[in-house]
Amino acid sequence: MDRISIIQPDDWHLHLRTGSVLNAVLAHSAAQFGRAIVMPNLRPPVTTVAQAQQYRAEILNALPVDATFQPLMTLYLTGATSAEEIAAVAAAEFVHGFKLYPAGATTNSEHGVADIHKVYPLFAQMEKLGVPLLLHGEVTDSDYDIFDREKIFIDTHLTAITREFPALKIVLEHLTTQQAVEFVSAANINVAATITPQHLKFNRNAMLAGGIRPHFYCLPILKRETHRLALVAAATSGNAKFFLGTDSAPHLTGLKEAACGCAGCYNAPVALALYAEVFDQAGALDKLEGFASFYGADFYGLPRNTQRITLQKQPWRVPDAYPLGADTITPLLAGESLSWQLVA
Numbered sequence: 001m002d003r004i005s006i007i008q009p010d011d012w013h014l015h016l017r018t019g020s021v022l023n024a025v026l027a028h029s030a031a032q033f034g035r036a037i038v039m040p041n042l043r044p045p046v047t048t049v050a051q052a053q054q055y056r057a058e059i060l061n062a063l064p065v066d067a068t069f070q071p072l073m074t075l076y077l078t079g080a081t082s083a084e085e086i087a088a089v090a091a092a093e094f095v096h097g098f099k100l101y102p103a104g105a106t107t108n109s110e111h112g113v114a115d116i117h118k119v120y121p122l123f124a125q126m127e128k129l130g131v132p133l134l135l136h137g138e139v140t141d142s143d144y145d146i147f148d149r150e151k152i153f154i155d156t157h158l159t160a161i162t163r164e165f166p167a168l169k170i171v172l173e174h175l176t177t178q179q180a181v182e183f184v185s186a187a188n189i190n191v192a193a194t195i196t197p198q199h200l201k202f203n204r205n206a207m208l209a210g211g212i213r214p215h216f217y218c219l220p221i222l223k224r225e226t227h228r229l230a231l232v233a234a235a236t237s238g239n240a241k242f243f244l245g246t247d248s249a250p251h252l253t254g255l256k257e258a259a260c261g262c263a264g265c266y267n268a269p270v271a272l273a274l275y276a277e278v279f280d281q282a283g284a285l286d287k288l289e290g291f292a293s294f295y296g297a298d299f300y301g302l303p304r305n306t307q308r309i310t311l312q313k314q315p316w317r318v319p320d321a322y323p324l325g326a327d328t329i330t331p332l333l334a335g336e337s338l339s340w341q342l343v344a
């Protein structure tokens, strides 16, 4: 099969940033996806429905005129999040959940939650009101090896959270390990997960063997091949708990190609092409539509899209970089050739 037509996909985990970066990146997502869950880790973070409304307006304003893309907003959960704000989220139709960043876990997570037990009362209210909890699932203590941080988060926090709040809708974002796949598969139906194209396509060798490649550096960090295989098996299984979330996370090229480079892969320009390549290589193109276009909408209680898109096996070359002022943004796989592309 070298051509498939599917219902238009959505991106259930996306960083769009603001200002000039937003303007430079938005069209790439809007060209492929009908909707996207937009992450709130701005500086300062999006912590109120009023801020989310403003941010949403900025995104809509930055869209190409003919675009139908819909940003689905989220709020950043902090130790200071109030019961009133959770009620406001439940009432606001354009806000779809709270994102919890353990403090210090990733880019712009300084305002995140330092002690997860302290926000249990907030989880209880979210559970009651049906507000989803989106998780960056990694422990942060410097004693923990960076390759183990997702597994330890599951063992020390997520297991307890799902036991205490069985009706809380939880999305464990950007899965990277076999243990995470096993946990989500075994959990109740209120627990789901997103998977990025880079974690499906690459193991840590892509980042570290034969030279250090900062554009493959994101968090949670790429893992060894056994984990990648578990992720591919989950994504292509047809299990509705696993769905598409690119975690496209643009940073200026100068901030990634640095002595201390930022975490985040700018994968929006290559996202659907990479997912198609992975599903094709796994002999599972027939499972792409569920993963990319159905299961996320179903989990969030939103209607499925009705428009269709077509992907074709037809090689193309990824641009070296996209200009942004005096710097650029370098996409994942810059200058490389990809075998699939969106044609309509």
Ligand SMILES: NC(=O)N[C@@H](CC(=O)O)C(=O)O
Pocket (backbone or CB within 6 Å): 015, 041, 106, 107, 108, 136, 217, 218, 219, 220, 247, 249, 250, 263, 264, 265
């Ligand atoms: N994934 C990343 O490495 N970075 C993301 C934050 C996140 O999703 O953890 C970013 O905002 O840059």
Ligand SMILES: [Zn+2]
Pocket (backbone or CB within 6 Å): 106, 136, 173, 174, 219, 220
């Ligand atoms: Zn994250």
Ligand SMILES: [Zn+2]
Pocket (backbone or CB within 6 Å): 013, 014, 015, 039, 247, 249
């Ligand atoms: Zn992210």
